[in-house]
Amino acid sequence: MGFYDKIIRSLPSITDPKVHLNFKKRLIWTAVILLLFIILGQITVYGVSRTAQERFQFLEMILGSKMGSLITLGIGPIVTASIILQLLVGSKIIPWNLRTQEGKIKFQGTQKLLTVFFCIFEAVAYVSFGAIQPLSPDPGLMMLIIAQLTFGGVLILLMDEVVSKWGIGSGVSLFIAAGVTAGIFVGALNPCANVGTPGCTLGDPSAGIFPFGHIPQAISYLQIGEVTQTILSLLPLIATITVFFIVVYVQAIKVEIPLAFGSFRGFSRRWPLKFIYTSNIPVILAAALLANMQLLGSMMAGRGITILGTFDENGTSTGGLLHYLLTPHSSAIQVFSITLLIVIFAGGMLAFYLKHRNAGKIVAGSIVLGIVLAAIVSNAFIGLPTGDEMLRLTGHVMFMVIASVVFSIFWVATAGMDARSVAEQIQGLGMQIPGFRRDPRIVESVLNRYIPTLAVLGGIFVGLLAAVADLTGALGTGTGILLTVMIIYNLYEQISMQYVEDMHPAVRKFFGH
Template sequence: MGVLDKITGILPGISEPKTHLSFKSRLKWTGIILLLFLILGQISLYGISPVSKERFQFFELVLGSSIGSLMTLGIGPIVTASIILQLLVGSKILPWDLKTPEGKRKFQGMQKLAVIFFCIFEAYAYVSFGAISPSSNDSGLFIFLIAQLAFGGFLVLLMDEVISKWGIGSGVSLFIAANVTTTIFVRAFNPLTPPGETIPAGILPQFVALLGLGEVFQAFAALLPLIATIIVFLMVVYIQAIKVEIPLAFGSIRGFSRRWPLNLIYTSNIPVILIAALLANLQLLGNLSAKTVTEAGTRCGLFGCFDTNGAAVSGIALFFNPPVTLPVQIFFITIMIVVFLAAFLAFYFKYQRVYRVIFASIIAGVALAFVISMLTVGLPTGEEGLRILSYMLILTGGSVIFSIFWVSTSGMDARSVAEQIEGMGMQIPGFRRDPRIVEEVLQRYIPTITILSGLFIGVLASVADFTGALGTGTGILLTVMIIYNLYENIATRYVEDMHPSLRKFFG
C-alpha cells in the first residue's frame, strides 16, 4: 500500500449500501440531501460583514453556491479538483489507467484529497481577497471564517457522495439544478418591489405593472428573458433526443436483439459544467484581485476593471461575460425561434436530411434577426459583436477540449464501450464476436460524436447566454440536461421498483 492509499484510507467518507436500496429509499435520500443543501444555503456565516451578491451571480448559478452562507464554496472545490485531475491524467502526467480498478481507486482517492485541499485554499482566498470580509480585524475571526467556509465545502463533498451512493444521479448536478431552478422561480414570480423602484422585481408582475401603465413595448421587452427561457428549454430537449443507434444481438441466444444508443450530446453536460466553472473561477479571481480604485470609482486588477456592482467594464474579464443588451437579446432570440421551428417541422414531417434544414434555418434566422433588430432597437454594436465572437469561441473551444478529456478518462471511449458490450454477451450482427471488431466499428462514431457533442453544447450554451434567459442560458442548459439525464437514469434503472402509476409516467 502506497502513501496515497494510506492517506486516502483515513479520510472520512460515505460507505456503500450493504443491501439493495429500493427506488423509494433512494428517492428519500436524494430529497433529504437536496433539502439539507437548500437549508445550509440559508445559514449565514458567523462574523461576516454585509456581502454584495451582484458580482457573484454567475458564480452562484454555475457552482451551486450561496455567497455569505455555509454553501459559499458550493461545488467549486469538487469541480476545480476534477478539472486539474482530468488534465493531469489526460496528458499522462499522472500515468494512471482508469480502466483498471487500481487506477480508478487512485483517481478517486486523489480527487477527494484535492477537493479537501481546494476547500481550504478557496476558503482562504475568499477571506483574504475580501469576497467574504470579517466584521472585525481579529485574527481569530479571520481563521474561524476560513474554517466555516472549508467545512461547508467539505459538507458538499459528503452530500455529493451520499447522493451518488444512496440516492439517484449526481449530487454535483442536482445542486446546480436546485440553484438555477430557485433563481428562475424567484426572478419570474417575485412580487416585491426593490427599494427606490416602482415596478416589481419579478418578470410576470413587471409585465402586468407595465401593461397597466400603458408601456406596451417595455412590457413585452420585460418578457424577453422568460421567452428566451422557454425557447432554450425546448431546444435542449429536442437536441437531447438526437442519437445514433448501433444494432446489437446476443451471441448465445438467437432472435433477441437491442440497440446501443450514442447520443449526439454524448458527453452530456459535463464539458459545459467544467468550462463554465473555469470561467466563473477566472471571473472571481479577476474580481477579487481588483484592488486599485480609479477616479471613476472602478476597481482595476489582473484581468481588467470592474464597476461597483462587480461587472467587468474593460480588460480580458469583459470577454469572459456574454453581452446581454436588448439588441443582442432580440437578435439571438429571433435566430433560436427560427431554428427551433425549422427543426421541429423537419422532425414532424420526417424529413431525412435534417442537417440541410438546420443550416438553412440558421441563415434565414440571421437574416430575419438583422431585419427585426434594425426595425426595432437597432443592431448590436461592434464591441458587442467582438464580445459575442470571443465568448462563443471560449465556451465552444473549452467544451470540445473537456469533451475529449472526459471521454478518455471516464470509460466512454471506443475500447471501454466495446468491453461493456462484450461483457453483456452481445455482438454486432454480421461480425464475429470479438471486442476488437466492436471497437473498430465504434471508432467510426465515438471520436466524431465526442467533438460534435462538445461543439453543439458549447454553441448552444453561448447562444443561450446571449438571450438573457432567466438563470442564464448556461444555467438553464445544465438544468434541463440534468433533469433529462435523471429521468433517463430513473427510467432505465429503477422502473421495476416503482408504483404502477409512476411506472406509466416513466414509460
C-alpha cells in the same frame, strides 16, 4: 501499499449501502440531502459583513452556492479539482490507466484530496481578496471564517457522495438544479421592486417603480401602455421556454448500433449512442471554469491587479480579457439572440421531420436566415448591437464551444466512455455486431466511427446552445437552464431504467411503463 495510497484511502468517505436500496429509500435520501443543502444556504457564516453577501451572486446558480452562507464555496472545489485532474490524466502528464481498478481508485482518491485542498485554498482566497469581508480585520476572526467556509465545502463534498451512493443521480447536479430552479421562480414571479434590501416594496407603475419578477413587470408595463417594454420584459421568459424545448428535443437524437446475442440466435437489441454523448458534463466544467476566472478576476481587481479584467462595484466587467469572454447583457443582444435561436430551432425541426437528404444545408440556411431576421427584428425593436457587443458575443461563444469540446474529449477518455471501454462492456454482455466475429476489437472499430465524432459534435452543440442561451438573458442564465433541463431529463431516464420496478403502479405509468 505506498504512502500516497494510504493517504487517499484514509480520507473521510461515505460507505456504500450494504443492502439494496429501493426507489423510495433513495428518493428519501435525495430529499434529505436537498433539504439539508437548502438549510445550509440559510445559515450565515459568523463574522461576515452582510454587504459582502450580495457581491458575487452571479456565481451562485452555476456553482450551486449562496454567498456568505456555509455553502459559499458550493461545488466550486469539486469541479475545479475535476477539471485539473482530467487535464493532467487526459494529457498523460499523470500516466494512470483508468481502465484498471487501481487507476480508478487513485483517480477518485486524488480528486477527493484535491477537492479538500481547493476547499481550503478557495476559502483563504475568498477572505484574503475581499470576496467575503469580515466585520473586522482581526486575524482570529478571519481564520474562523476560513474554517467555516472550508467546513461547508467539505460538507458539500460528503453530501455529493451521499447522493451518488445512497440517492438518485449526483449531488453536483442536484445542487445546480436547485439553485437554477430557485432563480427561475424568483426571476419570473418576484413582485418586489427592491432586491438585496430588507423587506418588500411592491411595484407602482404610476410612480415609475416596477417589480423585479418579469411577469409582474410585464403586467405593470402593460397597465401604462408600454407595449415595447412589455415585450422586452417577457423576452427572458420566452428564451427560457425556447431553450427548454430545444434541449428536450435534442436529447432524443441518437445513433443506434445493431447488436445480437452470441449465444441466443434470433435475439437482438440496439445500443444507443446519444448525439449529446457526454451529456451536460462539458458545460458544467466550461461554465465553472469561466465562473472561477470571473471570481478570480474580480478579487484580483479589488486588489488593483487588472491582468484578467476590471470590474465595477456590481461585479460587471468593464475591460480586460474577461470583458470579451463573459456574457454581454443588453436588450439588443437579447432580441438578436432569441430571434436567431428560434429560427435555427425551427430550421432543425423542419429538416428532421421532412427527412431531407440535405438536412445540413437546411440548418445552414436557417442560420443565415436567422442572422438576417435577427438583425431586422433587433433593429425594429431596440436597435442593432454595437461593435463592442458583437465582439464580446463572439468571444463568449468561442470560449464556451472550445472549452466544451476539450472537456468532452477528456471526459470520454477518463470516464470509461471511449470506444474500447464500451466495446468491452458490450462483450461482457455476450453481444456482438451481426455479421462479424465475436471480437471486441471489431466492436471497437465500429464504435470508433461514431464516438469520437459524437464527442466533438455534442461538445460543440452544448457549448453553442449554452452560450447563445446566455446571450438571450434566459431566467436562471442560459447555461443554468441547459444544465437543469439535461439534469432532470437524465434523472428521468435513470429512474425509468433502474427503479421502475419499485414504484407504485400509478407512478410507473408516468415513466411510460
